[in-house]
Every structure is written in structure tokens, then in C-alpha cells.
Amino acid sequence: AFVKIQDGCENFCSYCIIPYVRGQCVSKESDLIISEITNLVRFHKEIVLTGIHIGNYGIDIGTNFAKLLNKIVQIPNINLIRISSIEVTEINNEMLEILAKHKNIANHLHIPIQSGCNKILKLMKRKYDLKTYCKTIKEIRKKRKDIAVTTDIIVGFPGETKKDFQKTLRTCRKLRFTKIHVFPYSKRNNTAAFDMPNHVSDIIKKKRSRTLIKLSKKLELKYMHKHVNKKVIVLTENYKEGYTYGHTSNYLFVKIKEKLEHNELIEIIIESIDYPYVIGKTIKKY
Structure with missing residues (x-):
């Protein structure tokens, strides 16, 4: 069962129109969420927490996502909680301790990286660099040794060179993602990226997409093989x-x-x- 906990986004990444369309974060009151899930677990064995930017939950009502999650994991008879997607900047120490303590949180996190190159991350106006991202993934794996970490990557962002793309490939191998969702950059009117110089051709974007999808399959298969006979x-x-x-x-x-x-x-x-x-x-x- 899917439970939407918030709407809106305030990240203002340079490629994304969502903050302008959906507006600021609007969080559902935690008591309503707990009540909804308490009812759903009578019929459903997995609860998926969804939203536009769920890691930003609570910024408008004086709380945060970790505090909400800590309440949800303690609901009687809840079997499995899946976090649909979360930004790496929102995985704090409180969140890490909850992950370590409560095994009813799915052993899978989807953490968008968008690029494996610091130059492109800066152009995208992402709120982290590779050092921060890699450090957090390392900390997550200390708490959950065999956790699946999936991600999103945009290929062919304006200004992305062949060298930049090669950096992304190396980053993906280093981080051992268990699946990469690949998106060729697409122009969106009224976004900062729309007017950036050095747009990448569709032919190159398709080629880079195929390369990254091929790497994703290789990483997926490696993770799958680890579980044979288990x-x-x-x-x-x-x-x-x-x-x-x-x-x-x-x-x-x-x-x-x-x-x-x-x-x-x-x-x-x-x-x-x-x-x-x-x-x-x-x-x-x-």
C-alpha cells in the first residue's frame, strides 16, 4: 500500500520544473499518517512511503522525516516499510540509527545521485558533492551490510563532456549500485538548465544512455549472483x-x-x- 506523506519540493535543481509546478513542501500531519498506516497494515504487508521530496518531510510543521519514520516502525503488526526515494543530504545520524535498529525497514534505499561528476553536480545545483555522497553510502552499508542501493542518473546534461561521463561510470562502479535508472537530459522551459551553453546532441545522449544501462545490468547481475543459494x-x-x-x-x-x-x-x-x-x-x- 502506498502512503503519500508530503507534496512539493524546494530543491530547485537546475533541470527540474517541479518546484515551480508543485510549490513548497506541504507535509501531512504525523498523527494522520500513523492512523492511515495502522489501518492499512490490517490488509497489507508492505507500506511504501511516497511524496515528491519525502526526505524534506516536516520542514513546514516543525518535525522531520527521521522522527516520523521512528514512529512508523513502532506501529503494531507492521511488516515492511519501504522508502520510495530519499536524497543523500537527508540521511542523517538519526536516520542511520533507525535503519540499524529496525529491520522492518526494507533493505533497499533509492538515493538519486544524478551524476558521478562534481562539475555536473554543481551545474545541476545539487546540494552535495561526490565526497559527501560516497561517505553517506559507506555509513549506510556499515549499518546494513547487504543493503541494495539504487539510483537515478541524468546523462547528457548541458556541458557534460566525454571525460565527465567517464567519471560518472567510474563513480557507479565504485559505489556498486544495484540498479541505475537512466534518464537522458530533457529540456524544460523556465529552468536554469534550459539556457545553459553546450547542450549535448541526442545521438551522444542515446549512446551514453546505452553505455550506462549496460553497466547497470552488469551491477544488477553481480548483486543477484551474491544471493544464489540463499x-x-x-x-x-x-x-x-x-x-x-x-x-x-x-x-x-x-x-x-x-x-x-x-x-x-x-x-x-x-x-x-x-x-x-x-x-x-x-x-x-x-
């Missing part, structure tokens, strides 16, 4: 053409050659890989 818990989602599909806490996409009810927790052993899936065999139903 036991994991899967939340079933649907059944189609002889297979039940679902996801693990660390967002491995699983298919099982068996008809199982949806919204059930199943312990499986991962036997093989059929990209983009891992193939599992049922051990136990909860």
Missing part, C-alpha cells in the same frame, strides 16, 4: 502463466514456478537467475 523472504504480488511474482526486502524481483496467493510472505531459496528475475523455490509459507 534463503530470502518474498512478498508475492501476482500470478501469471505458471509463475508467481514478487519482491524481496532488498528489491530482488522473484519468480516462483508455483501458484501462490498474492500479498503473502513466502520463504524461498534462490536457485538461479533469469534476468531481470531471480528464480526461487518455496521453502515455507507464513
Whole structure:
């Protein structure tokens, strides 16, 4: 079940129109969120926290995302909480301690990096550099050793040279993302990036996108192979053409050659890989 906790964004990245369209952050009162989730966990085994900029939750009502999360993890009978996306600058010590302490937070974080080159990050008006980003990822992995970290990257941002793109590739290999969502830069009227010089051609953007998608698949497969012959818990989602599909806490996409009810927790052993899936065999139903 999806629970929207806020709307709006105040980051004003140079490529993005959302702050102008959605406006400032508007947070839902925490008591309403807790009440909504308390009701939903009677029927749903996974709660996904969503919003436009959820890490900025509470800035308008005198609280923050970590404090909200600390309340949510203590809701009775809550099985799994998934954070849809969060900025690296919003993963503070309080958040890290909650991650370490509460295993009902999914073992997966989606943390957009947008570029692996400091020059481009500055042009994008992102609020961190690579040193900060890498340090935070390292701290997260100290708390959750095998956590899946996925990300977003924009390729072909105005001014991105071949050398800059190579830096992004090296950064991705260093950080060992488990999946990279690749977006070719797209012009948006009334954004700072629209009027920047040195726009990259569509041909080069497509080429760089293909290169990065290829790297993403390589990193995904490496992470998948680490889990072969390991036991994991899967939340079933649907059944189609002889297979039940679902996801693990660390967002491995699983298919099982068996008809199982949806919204059930199943312990499986991962036997093989059929990209983009891992193939599992049922051990136990909860």
C-alpha cells in the first residue's frame, strides 16, 4: 500500500520544473499518517512511503522525516516499510540509527545521485558533492551490510563532456549500485538548465544512455549472483502463466514456478537467475 506523506519540493535543481509546478513542501500531519498506516497494515504487508521530496518531510510543521519514520516502525503488526526515494543530504545520524535498529525497514534505499561528476553536480545545483555522497553510502552499508542501493542518473546534461561521463561510470562502479535508472537530459522551459551553453546532441545522449544501462545490468547481475543459494523472504504480488511474482526486502524481483496467493510472505531459496528475475523455490509459507 502506498502512503503519500508530503507534496512539493524546494530543491530547485537546475533541470527540474517541479518546484515551480508543485510549490513548497506541504507535509501531512504525523498523527494522520500513523492512523492511515495502522489501518492499512490490517490488509497489507508492505507500506511504501511516497511524496515528491519525502526526505524534506516536516520542514513546514516543525518535525522531520527521521522522527516520523521512528514512529512508523513502532506501529503494531507492521511488516515492511519501504522508502520510495530519499536524497543523500537527508540521511542523517538519526536516520542511520533507525535503519540499524529496525529491520522492518526494507533493505533497499533509492538515493538519486544524478551524476558521478562534481562539475555536473554543481551545474545541476545539487546540494552535495561526490565526497559527501560516497561517505553517506559507506555509513549506510556499515549499518546494513547487504543493503541494495539504487539510483537515478541524468546523462547528457548541458556541458557534460566525454571525460565527465567517464567519471560518472567510474563513480557507479565504485559505489556498486544495484540498479541505475537512466534518464537522458530533457529540456524544460523556465529552468536554469534550459539556457545553459553546450547542450549535448541526442545521438551522444542515446549512446551514453546505452553505455550506462549496460553497466547497470552488469551491477544488477553481480548483486543477484551474491544471493544464489540463499534463503530470502518474498512478498508475492501476482500470478501469471505458471509463475508467481514478487519482491524481496532488498528489491530482488522473484519468480516462483508455483501458484501462490498474492500479498503473502513466502520463504524461498534462490536457485538461479533469469534476468531481470531471480528464480526461487518455496521453502515455507507464513
